[in-house]
Amino acid sequence: MNLSAVMTEIGSVLDALTGLRVTPHPVKTIVAPAGVVGYPESITFDVETGRGADRFERLPVMVVVADVTARSTAAEVSKWISGAGALSVKAAFEAHDWASCDDVWLREARFDTVTIAAVDYLAVIMMVDVVGSGEA
Amino acid sequence: MAKIHGRFTIITVDGDNVKGTTSQFERTSDAHDVTEYGDMDHVWSGGLGGGTFSISGIYDDTAGTGPRAVLEPLIGSVVTVIRQPAGAGAGKAQDEVEALLTKYVETSPVADMVTWSADFNLSGAVDSTAQPA
Numbered sequence: 450m451n452l453s454a455v456m457t458e459i460g461s462v463l464d465a466l467t468g469l470r471v472t473p474h475p476v477k478t479i480v481a482p483a484g485v486v487g488y489p490e491s492i493t494f495d496v497e498t499g500r501g502a503d504r505f506e507r508l509p510v511m512v513v514v515a516d517v518t519a520r521s522t523a524a525e526v527s528k529w530i531s532g533a534g535a536l537s538v539k540a541a542f543e544a545h546d547w548a549s550c551d552d553v554w555l556r557e558a559r560f561d562t563v564t565i566a567a568v569d570y571l572a573v574i575m576m577v578d579v580v581g582s583g584e585a
Numbered sequence: 586m587a588k589i590h591g592r593f594t595i596i597t598v599d600g601d602n603v604k605g606t607t608s609q610f611e612r613t614s615d616a617h618d619v620t621e622y623g624d625m626d627h628v629w630s631g632g633l634g635g636g637t638f639s640i641s642g643i644y645d646d647t648a649g650t651g652p653r654a655v656l657e658p659l660i661g662s663v664v665t666v667i668r669q670p671a672g673a674g675a676g677k678a679q680d681e682v683e684a685l686l687t688k689y690v691e692t693s694p695v696a697d698m699v700t701w702s703a704d705f706n707l708s709g710a711v712d713s714t715a716q717p718a
Binding site for chain 2: 495496497498499500501502551552556580
């Protein structure tokens with residue numbers, strides 16, 4: 450399982466959601482609404498014997514929306530964070546047939562304010578666990 | 586001589602390499618109490634040998650190689666199990682035995698990967714000859 454390939458594929462799934470500007474890696478500047486794929490908190494090797502499986506633990510997928518104090522931000526972020534719907538990140542991940550790994554599980558999301566280029570944005574940080582072959 | 590990590594273990598069942606998360610190989614012997622008058626402590630004699638083998642792993646739905654394809658059809662069958670606890674290599678440990686698959690289980694927790702497990706009864710002698718060169 451190749452980390453770069455996984456991050457790229459996650460980015461492609463996000464990119465298919467209308468209205469989201471996506472980069473499959475951390476960036477210095479963005480234009481909201483944006484999707485950014487980060488690096489996992491850790492990698493667990495040898496989840497199975499014989500290099501059968503590795504696991505990327507808590508890989509952050511961030512959707513950066515808009516000014517955290519704006520009235521419209523709650524409605525905006527709800528489109529991406531809902532469990533279902535045309536712009537649901539969760540639904541998009543569940544429906545996707547992953548090629549770079551066996552499974553991507555969006556397990557939780559939390560909210561934060563992130564400052565990018567001196568602007569405060571509401572960010573939804575979605576944590577995914579990725580499991581795939583330890584050999585390829 | 587060195588301590589061995591479990592990730593190197595290779596298990597083959599009926600010719601198929603089965604990758605898992607844990608396995609256990611247990612050998613037993615019947616024990617016959619042959620204590621007689623005058624003995625102050627129990628005296629035992631060994632009897633028939635036996636044992637069990639169990640393995641579990643993460644469920645893989647790959648046709649032809651996943652546990653459901655490889656193991657589930659073997660329920661009730663006696664097949665060859667080969668265990669190489671330190672991996673493959675000349676002189677490394679190996680156990681080869683016929684074994685009856687008595688149980689195959691799939692478990693689906695809501696918050697984790699689907700897992701599987703299989704239990705075997707050892708049938709007949711265990712060949713623990715080290716792997717050939």
